[in-house]
Amino acid sequence: MCGIFGYCNYLVERSRGEIIDTLVDGLQRLEYRGYDSTGIAIDGDEADSTFIYKQIGKVSALKEEITKQNPNRDVTFVSHCGIAHTRWATHGQPEQVNCHPQRSDPEDQFVVVHNGIITNFRELKTLLINKGYKFESDTDTECIAKLYLHLYNTNLQNGHDLDFHELTKLVLLELEGSYGLLCKSCHYPNEVIATRKGSPLLIGVKSEKKLKVDFVDVEFPEENAGQPEIPLKSNNKSFGLGPKKAREFEAGSQNANLLPIAANEFNLRHSQSRAFLSEDGSPTPVEFFVSSDAASVVKHTKKVLFLEDDDLAHIYDGELHIHRSRREVGASMTRSIQTLEMELAQIMKGPYDHFMQKEIYEQPESTFNTMRGRIDYENNKVILGGLKAWLPVIRRARRLIMIACGTSYHSCLATRAIFEELSDIPVSVELASDFLDRKCPVFRDDVCVFVSQSGETADTMLALNYCLERGALTVGIVNSVGSSISRVTHCGVHINAGPEIGVASTKAYTSQYIALVMFALSLSDDRVSKIDRRIEIIQGLKLIPGQIKQVLKLEPRIKKLCATELKDQKSLLLLGRGYQFAAALEGALKIKEISYMHSEGVLAGELKHGVLALVDENLPIIAFGTRDSLFPKVVSSIEQVTARKGHPIIICNENDEVWAQKSKSIDLQTLEVPQTVDCLQGLINIIPLQLMSYWLAVNKGIDVDFPRNLAKSVTVE
Ligand code: G6P
Numbered sequence: 001m002c003g004i005f006g007y008c009n010y011l012v013e014r015s016r017g018e019i020i021d022t023l024v025d026g027l028q029r030l031e032y033r034g035y036d037s038t039g040i041a042i043d044g045d046e047a048d049s050t051f052i053y054k055q056i057g058k059v060s061a062l063k064e065e066i067t068k069q070n071p072n073r074d075v076t077f078v079s080h081c082g083i084a085h086t087r088w089a090t091h092g093q094p095e096q097v098n099c100h101p102q103r104s105d106p107e108d109q110f111v112v113v114h115n116g117i118i119t120n121f122r123e124l125k126t127l128l129i130n131k132g133y134k135f136e137s138d139t140d141t142e143c144i145a146k147l148y149l150h151l152y153n154t155n156l157q158n159g160h161d162l163d164f165h166e167l168t169k170l171v172l173l174e175l176e177g178s179y180g181l182l183c184k185s186c187h188y189p190n191e192v193i194a195t196r197k198g199s200p201l202l203i204g205v206k207s208e209k210k211l212k213v214d215f216v217d218v219e220f221p222e223e224n225a226g227q228p229e230i231p232l233k234s235n236n237k238s239f240g241l242g243p244k245k246a247r248e249f250e251a252g253s254q255n256a257n258l259l260p261i262a263a264n265e266f267n268l269r270h271s272q273s274r275a276f277l278s279e280d281g282s283p284t285p286v287e288f289f290v291s292s293d294a295a296s297v298v299k300h301t302k303k304v305l306f307l308e309d310d311d312l313a314h315i316y317d318g319e320l321h322i323h324r325s326r327r328e329v330g331a332s333m334t335r336s337i338q339t340l341e342m343e344l345a346q347i348m349k350g351p352y353d354h355f356m357q358k359e360i361y362e363q364p365e366s367t368f369n370t371m372r373g374r375i376d377y378e379n380n381k382v383i384l385g386g387l388k389a390w391l392p393v394i395r396r397a398r399r400l401i402m403i404a405c406g407t408s409y410h411s412c413l414a415t416r417a418i419f420e421e422l423s424d425i426p427v428s429v430e431l432a433s434d435f436l437d438r439k440c441p442v443f444r445d446d447v448c449v450f451v452s453q454s455g456e457t458a459d460t461m462l463a464l465n466y467c468l469e470r471g472a473l474t475v476g477i478v479n480s481v482g483s484s485i486s487r488v489t490h491c492g493v494h495i496n497a498g499p500e501i502g503v504a505s506t507k508a509y510t511s512q513y514i515a516l517v518m519f520a521l522s523l524s525d526d527r528v529s530k531i532d533r534r535i536e537i538i539q540g541l542k543l544i545p546g547q548i549k550q551v552l553k554l555e556p557r558i559k560k561l562c563a564t565e566l567k568d569q570k571s572l573l574l575l576g577r578g579y580q581f582a583a584a585l586e587g588a589l590k591i592k593e594i595s596y597m598h599s600e601g602v603l604a605g606e607l608k609h610g611v612l613a614l615v616d617e618n619l620p621i622i623a624f625g626t627r628d629s630l631f632p633k634v635v636s637s638i639e640q641v642t643a644r645k646g647h648p649i650i651i652c653n654e655n656d657e658v659w660a661q662k663s664k665s666i667d668l669q670t671l672e673v674p675q676t677v678d679c680l681q682g683l684i685n686i687i688p689l690q691l692m693s694y695w696l697a698v699n700k701g702i703d704v705d706f707p708r709n710l711a712k713s714v715t716v717e
Pocket of ligand 1: 406
């Protein structure tokens with residue numbers, strides 16, 4: 001999905017070449033998110049000029065484009081602000097003109113990079129076109145840049161020389177939808193605006209001197225300050241516009257110009273950010289790295305501040321100011337500067353060809369990390385610090401609703417039964433988009449669990465807000481620390497899988513699965529009747545990392561299968577039931593998303609209700625035939641397949657007599673995996689499918705980490 005990066009140096013001399021390299025490198029670290037085009041904006045050669053470079057395709061293509069344009073790389077800047085973007089097309093094709101930065105006019109007076117979607121951009125565009133602005137792209141973002149210019153000009157004409165953040169407030173009043181955006185302007189040299197609503201942004205701070213305090217104050221208008229006049233009306237319902245001004249817009253009036261801002265309306269509480277005050281009051285050299293993703297900041301600094309929705313950050317003169325439009329009761333008055341725990345090495349590929357392969361192989365370690373410090377195997381106890389205080393409330397819940405998308409949804413399906421068994425609370429599992437489409441009834445005594453690797457998935461986030469509005473208790477099961485979902489939920493568990501970069505989720509799945517099982521175990525730790533079952537599961541969890549390591553040894557066989565029997569196949573069926581249905585769905589999703597082969601996860605019990613029609617000697621079928629209480633039924637389903645000349649590959653437990661016997665008379669093959677407790681077997685069984693999807697894709701020459709049409713983090717609906 002789209003990525004934002006910005007770099008500001010203050011009293012730290014940098015050549016233009018260094019600035020370009022920093023911006024391009026920042027974009028490179030966002031590549032894993034999926035994108036189709038890129039761009040940067042930096043200061044030009046004249047005092048008020050800007051250089052914008054854009055290109056479709058990979059960051060490497062942008063590099064070539066910049067080299068072609070041949071800017072003088074040796075010019076130095078003591079202070080400078082540059083902005084950069086990776087775009088994933090939503091409005092307008094991936095074409096150069098649609099790449100960000102988008103500009104206000106041919107003189108590039110205001111340039112903007114933007115993640116998210118401006119839902120009222122058509123109205124804004126019509127209004128601005130009526131005022132004589134000429135649009136050059138199909139993007140929704142362009143109207144933001146033009147709105148900046150329009151409001152800047154009209155204010156100036158009315159004698160108001162607005163500060164950059166004051167101007168931004170007027171712009172934001174007109175925007176509907178979601179955004180994470182950066183703006184730079186020749187009218188505000190060496191300044192940058194960073195603001196967000198529904199799209200993540202963080203700011204890394206790097207300075208030689210230690211910051212005086214590890215927080216930044218939030219600034220807001222004085223209580224008695226009036227609201228600014230509304231400069232532009234974009235639709236009728238918003239911003240409390242009086243009827244007169246609303247009518248002006250309806251009539252498309254050319255007079256709907258900016259009205260003068262009354263004196264004292266921007267009587268803001270200005271303070272110097274305490275964090276950036278030097279001992280003697282002299283300016284301190286500092287660099288700021290603004291990004292939608294910590295992965296591009298961690299190389300430079302580990303000191304970061306996460307912006308919250310509606311925060312408006314203004315960076316200038318080596319200071320970071322955070323403004324909000326009003327003081328909210330109970331809202332925090334500061335934003336803390338935190339230390340990132342992520343190491344750069346963690347996001348590098350190491351000896352592997354692809355991030356996905358690396359992440360598959362990391363699972364013995366990542367699953368261990370999910371449990372580390374949380375399970376006492378000797379006393380059979382599970383302690384989840386982020387949930388502990390909330391357990392009594394959760395136990396009283398009328399029902400649990402698990403809400404997620406994609407792979408995260410499958411981890412919910414995989415653990416639903418054990419939640420129900422251990423907690424005796426009814427559990428429903430929902431795809432976030434469908435949950436929202438149905439406007440599912442949610443009540444105060446519901447507990448809603450949001451599972452997300454990125455913690456930024458738009459549908460999941462919207463569902464979270466929906467549940468919060470209805471007073472439900474919300475729990476996050478999230479990988480990305482500091483992400484929106486982890487911050488907005490009442491409580492939760494970080495799965496601690498480490499950064500996942502491959503678009504196809506692998507290690508996050510197994511860690512989510514374990515985190516959810518630990519959650520279910522915590523819920524039942526007051527139940528005497530469940531003691532034996534809990535001990536069985538806890539002891540089973542202890543062995544999981546080692547067992548995953550063992551399954552990974554199947555890779556050569558799987559690789560061979562992919563190069564022979566499964567090669568050039570059009571379609572693949574995966575059969576599973578009970579605990580293995582989720583594994584069938586997740587395995588099929590992996591194969592689809594990266595090898596582009598059609599594959600379906602089918603509930604084995606449903607086979608006779610339709611799917612059997614597809615079975616013949618040609619259709620490849622993989623069936624989960626590991627041991628649990630449903631084993632006889634699974635055997636029977638597989639017999640239905642072999643009776644129709646199907647020759648399935650069975651994922652079964654080591655030395656299973658039944659399959660050994662059957663393989664003598666029936667055309668089937670087995671892939672043997674270690675046995676664990678029924679509710680944990682899916683953790684083991686998914687590994688061969690992850691490897692299979694990987695090798696099917698690699699054999700086809702597909703760029704596994706960047707499959708077509710997919711993004712790692714889907715931050716739009
Ligand atoms: C995208 C990714 C999937 C992921 C899903 C949910 O579709 O490509 O791999 O499972 O989003 O993402 P989340 O970050 O919420 O787990």
